Every structure is written in C-alpha cells, then in structure tokens.
Amino acid sequence: MRNRHPDLFSLACISLLSVVSCGGEVQIGPTPSEEKAVVSDPQQSKIDLGRRLMFDGRLSRPSGVACGTCHDPLIGWGDGRPQGKGIQDHSLAGDTDGDGVVDHDSHLAVTGARFKTILTGRNTPTIYNSHLFPNLFWDGRAGGLGHQALFPVEGFNEMNSNWIAHVIPILKGDPDYPGMFFDAFGSSQITDILAADAIGTYEATISVFDTPYDKYLAGDLTAMSAEAIAGLTVFRGSGACVTCHAEPMLSNFGFANLGVPSAGVNALEGTLDYGFGKRTDLTQNPPVAFDTPGDYMKFKVPQLRMVGLTGPYMHNGAFHTLEEVVEFLDQGGGPDLSGTGTKDPAIVPLGLTAQEKSDLLVFLSEGLTGNPID
Ligand code: HEC
Ligand code: HEC
Structure with a gap:
C-alpha cells in the first residue's frame, strides 16, 4: 500500500x-x-x-x-x-x-x-x-x-x-x-x-481554470479535439448536463438526487444517508439540524474540472470510472426510492448514441482535465 x-x-x-x-x-x-x-x-x-x-x-x-x-x-x-x-x-x-x-x-x-x-x-x-x-x-x-x-x-x-x-x-x-x-x-x-x-x-489557490475547455471558451478553437468539442455539444444539448452543471462553473451550486446506487447507505453508519435533506447546518451557532423529506438523498452538484483525475465518483464513490457515470446518466440514473428521496425530474433516460457517449467521455476526461497542481 x-x-x-x-x-x-x-x-x-x-x-x-x-x-x-x-x-x-x-x-x-x-x-x-x-x-x-x-x-x-x-x-x-x-x-x-x-x-x-x-x-x-x-x-x-x-x-x-x-x-x-x-x-x-x-x-x-x-x-x-x-x-x-x-x-x-x-x-x-x-x-x-x-x-x-x-x-x-x-x-x-x-x-x-x-x-x-x-x-x-x-x-x-x-x-x-x-x-x-x-x-x-x-x-x-x-x-x-x-x-x-x-x-x-x-x-x-x-x-x-x-x-x-x-x-x-x-x-x-x-x-x-x-x-x-x-x-x-x-x-x-x-x-x-x-x-x-x-x-x-x-x-483557494488549488484553482483550475486553464483546462482545454477553458482555452476553447476563451477562443482557442484548437484547444480541444474534435471528439471533445462534439462531447461539449452533447453536454449542452442531448445530455442536458448543463441543467445542473451550469457553465462556466459547471455547477449550479445546488443539490440533486440522481438515484445513485446504494445512495441510501452510509458505509460508516450502515444507515440511510439522506444527504442535504438531513444535514446539520454547522454555520449556525449552535448548529441547526434540518429534516426536509423533499431534499432526501440530494447531494452537492460537483464542479467537474479535473474530473478525469478525481475518481471514484459520487458522494459514496459508487462509480469507479467516468464510463460508468455516463452509462448511468444515459439510463436515466437510478431508481426513485419513493418515500426515502425523490429523484430529480431532470434525470431521465437520454437515449444517447454510442458515438455521443464516447464523445461526452472525451470531453470529461480530456476537455475538462488540465494540468494537475501539486
Ligand atoms: C439534476 C442535476 C444533474 C444533471 C442533469 C447532471 N448531473 Fe452530474 N451530478 C449531479 C449531482 C447532484 C452529482 C452528485 C450525485 C451524488 O453524489 O449522489 C453529480 C455527479 C456527477 C459526476 C461525478 C463527479 C464527482 O466528482 O463525483 C459526473 C462526472 C457528472 N455528474 C457528469 C454529468 C454529466 C456528463 C451529465 C449529463 C449527461 C450530468 N452530470 C447531468 C447533478 C446532475
Ligand atoms: C480521513 C480523510 C480526510 C481527512 C484527514 C480530511 N478530509 Fe476533507 N474530506 C474527506 C471526506 C470524506 C469529505 C466529504 C465529507 C462529507 O461530505 O460529509 C471531505 C470534504 C472536504 C472538503 C469539502 C469539499 C467539497 O467540495 O465539498 C474540503 C474543502 C476538505 N475536506 C478539506 C479538508 C481539510 C482542510 C482537512 C484537514 C483539516 C481535511 N479535509 C481532512 C476526507 C478527509
């Protein structure tokens, strides 16, 4: 190890x-x-x-x-x-x-x-x-x-x-x-x-805004490969990723429930993990416990820069690869665990073609992934 x-x-x-x-x-x-x-x-x-x-x-x-x-x-x-x-x-x-x-x-x-x-x-x-x-x-x-x-x-x-x-x-x-x-x-x-x-x-210095995607946005049309550019089109269009991963920050800073597998189970406690719906707000003094069933199993919408390097993915590491993430989203996410959390209405089967999925993957793994900071 x-x-x-x-x-x-x-x-x-x-x-x-x-x-x-x-x-x-x-x-x-x-x-x-x-x-x-x-x-x-x-x-x-x-x-x-x-x-x-x-x-x-x-x-x-x-x-x-x-x-x-x-x-x-x-x-x-x-x-x-x-x-x-x-x-x-x-x-x-x-x-x-x-x-x-x-x-x-x-x-x-x-x-x-x-x-x-x-x-x-x-x-x-x-x-x-x-x-x-x-x-x-x-x-x-x-x-x-x-x-x-x-x-x-x-x-x-x-x-x-x-x-x-x-x-x-x-x-x-x-x-x-x-x-x-x-x-x-x-x-x-x-x-x-x-x-x-x-x-x-x-x-705050561990900040990345020089990915190929950023250079492309700034007008350097050669910064991304043709596949990554096609992937960005999917990200914005048929994939509807921008609904939550809003450009250019790639997050709307909100919380959403995708029905991630075992989203419910917190490996530490062996109990359901309700995420945003049962958080204890530490910014209050004393901290305030929330219990809002409409928010059960919602988790933070991550910003996606450097996502090629940051696996495993999701709040519980359910997916090891970006391929798995794309496949999961194309299928419309996981089951709606009614009663324990309602899946976001934006998460529906996408019907992406094999080419679209492959382009989207290139956009995530290459377009959004720039030089590491160490
Ligand atoms: C309804 C809002 C929403 C939409 C639409 C959406 N995402 Fe996300 N995305 C999230 C949330 C919330 C998470 C974290 C979920 C969790 O951990 O349970 C996430 C996680 C991810 C992750 C894992 C990042 C990490 O660091 O763990 C990737 C990659 C990703 N989304 C890509 C996409 C792509 C590509 C699309 C379009 C096909 C998309 N998302 C559509 C909200 C959304
Ligand atoms: C044992 C491993 C571990 C150590 C040590 C650790 N972290 Fe973390 N860190 C985590 C985990 C797991 C989370 C997510 C926890 C959650 O969301 O409930 C996290 C979340 C965070 C986040 C939030 C990121 C985001 O996007 O929401 C920041 C920032 C962070 N840690 C910084 C720190 C700092 C600073 C320290 C030292 C003072 C530290 N961590 C020590 C595991 C660790």
Whole structure:
C-alpha cells in the first residue's frame, strides 16, 4: 500500500523554501533573516502557513493523518478510494476482530501509531475549485473553506483530534509556526479560527481554470479535439448536463438526487444517508439540524474540472470510472426510492448514441482535465 504522507510532507517542505525543519530533517533553505525578506506579503504568508498545516500529520491524534493524506495532490486532491478512511484511537476503538492486534491499515501502520482506520462514510471530494462553493461537504453542511477546515481535525473518523487540547499546544511549541502565524496575521495569537482561515486561503489557490475547455471558451478553437468539442455539444444539448452543471462553473451550486446506487447507505453508519435533506447546518451557532423529506438523498452538484483525475465518483464513490457515470446518466440514473428521496425530474433516460457517449467521455476526461497542481 501507499504511504503518501511523508512524500507529501517533504514535497510541501521543499516547495515552501522558507521551512528550515521538516519531518525532523534539516532542509536547505534561507536563514530566518533571509526568510523574513522573502516572506513579506501577508497573503502569501497565509498561503504558506495553510500549506504547512494542510500537510502536517501532527494535527491528528495519534499523529499520522494530515488533510493531505486524504486530499492527496498526486491523486487529484482526493484519495482514490470510494470512501475516505481516517483514524480512530486504539484506546477508543479497540481491536474490532478480537485477535489482540490493532487493526492497522498498512499505509498508516508504518508510523507505528496504535490506531485503526475507519471509513468516513462518504467519498473524499477533490479540493480543486472547492473555493467556488458557498457551502461545502456533499450535504452542504459547512460554509466556505475557512469554516470547513475546522471540522476534519475533530472528526472522530477523520483526524480524531482536538484543536484546543491537542493541536494549538503543538503549534505554539513548534519552532516555525509562531513566526508563520505572525507573518500571516500580524499578531502573536494562534487559534483554531486563524489556522482554518490559513488552510482555506491555501486551498483557494488549488484553482483550475486553464483546462482545454477553458482555452476553447476563451477562443482557442484548437484547444480541444474534435471528439471533445462534439462531447461539449452533447453536454449542452442531448445530455442536458448543463441543467445542473451550469457553465462556466459547471455547477449550479445546488443539490440533486440522481438515484445513485446504494445512495441510501452510509458505509460508516450502515444507515440511510439522506444527504442535504438531513444535514446539520454547522454555520449556525449552535448548529441547526434540518429534516426536509423533499431534499432526501440530494447531494452537492460537483464542479467537474479535473474530473478525469478525481475518481471514484459520487458522494459514496459508487462509480469507479467516468464510463460508468455516463452509462448511468444515459439510463436515466437510478431508481426513485419513493418515500426515502425523490429523484430529480431532470434525470431521465437520454437515449444517447454510442458515438455521443464516447464523445461526452472525451470531453470529461480530456476537455475538462488540465494540468494537475501539486
Ligand atoms: C480521513 C480523510 C480526510 C481527512 C484527514 C480530511 N478530509 Fe476533507 N474530506 C474527506 C471526506 C470524506 C469529505 C466529504 C465529507 C462529507 O461530505 O460529509 C471531505 C470534504 C472536504 C472538503 C469539502 C469539499 C467539497 O467540495 O465539498 C474540503 C474543502 C476538505 N475536506 C478539506 C479538508 C481539510 C482542510 C482537512 C484537514 C483539516 C481535511 N479535509 C481532512 C476526507 C478527509
Ligand atoms: C439534476 C442535476 C444533474 C444533471 C442533469 C447532471 N448531473 Fe452530474 N451530478 C449531479 C449531482 C447532484 C452529482 C452528485 C450525485 C451524488 O453524489 O449522489 C453529480 C455527479 C456527477 C459526476 C461525478 C463527479 C464527482 O466528482 O463525483 C459526473 C462526472 C457528472 N455528474 C457528469 C454529468 C454529466 C456528463 C451529465 C449529463 C449527461 C450530468 N452530470 C447531468 C447533478 C446532475
């Protein structure tokens, strides 16, 4: 199995330039006084701080899982799994199969930490263009990026940590973080809100608007192949994809129920996943629980840039390939689970020809997929 995290961390360290100590190893970089000269722009300092936090495995408890473990730049800023996998402390979780050995996932086991892995219950979305969305998560329960970043750290099935008790003391005791917070915010405060703000500012840089489709829209008619151009015609016409994936953002920022297979079942809880219809709105203080049957099993309409790199697809990772997604939509989505969620009226059998499906696929996998950001 893979162990991306150390790679990512050192990758982040190298690209940071100003970082002098990463993963216990001394990096070649500017001295602190040179560093001050290099990093003078607060916005850039915020981005650098956010990047450092995003790839810091010490934010989890026990350490070993960073945001970047699940949102991996090398895997389209997701994790390549149908559903995300986080950690749960051995002392909390125990050994589930009763063999006296903690259930390790191999890529986490190399850290030697005594924890088991646990599914998050939903697919890990890409970070690409997540700054576009006013509401994040598949059910829209969080606000924008600087708000969303507060939650994974304390999710018992993600990073299992605690900002106040665990993370802030680590940041305060670190040789680099206090200076980085100062450069970013101009004060000696280190808080969860500021950390999340910095992470959100960094995530907003993971923005892609230079796909072949974007170049084509800007007037470069050679940017997409003839097949991709034909696929765009299907996307706009017989496929009616733009009803929800509205151009040019490719999302109307709404929520819809496509009848995705097992859309109902949340693998973590083994219960129905009602999505937007039963969300707890975390932007309210205290959070407000919604139960609106008309919205059951609606999930966020994803923006589709870089979709060639961000599988598996849908809120529960039901489809591994774009072929499966196109086939599913051509058939008119899944069953209407009446009583537990009404399928969107726009999801009907499309009757696309084999050529149209193939062109649509080229549009998605090539036209919408540009150069990765790492
Ligand atoms: C254990 C894997 C895991 C870790 C660690 C993790 N995430 Fe996520 N992330 C997920 C999953 C799964 C979702 C979808 C959850 C949902 O919709 O209910 C998600 C959703 C998101 C989203 C919403 C994207 C969208 O389009 O709606 C953002 C942004 C995000 N995570 C950023 C972060 C940040 C920042 C951190 C670290 C503070 C982090 N994640 C840590 C798995 C992870
Ligand atoms: C009624 C609104 C609607 C229409 C029409 C629609 N989509 Fe979507 N699309 C969504 C929603 C909502 C999701 C997520 C559903 C879920 O996870 O349960 C989605 C998911 C996807 C995904 C998976 C993306 C990911 O990151 O997981 C792809 C690819 C996609 N749609 C392409 C298309 C194409 C191509 C068409 C036209 C043939 C189309 N969609 C038509 C609303 C729509």
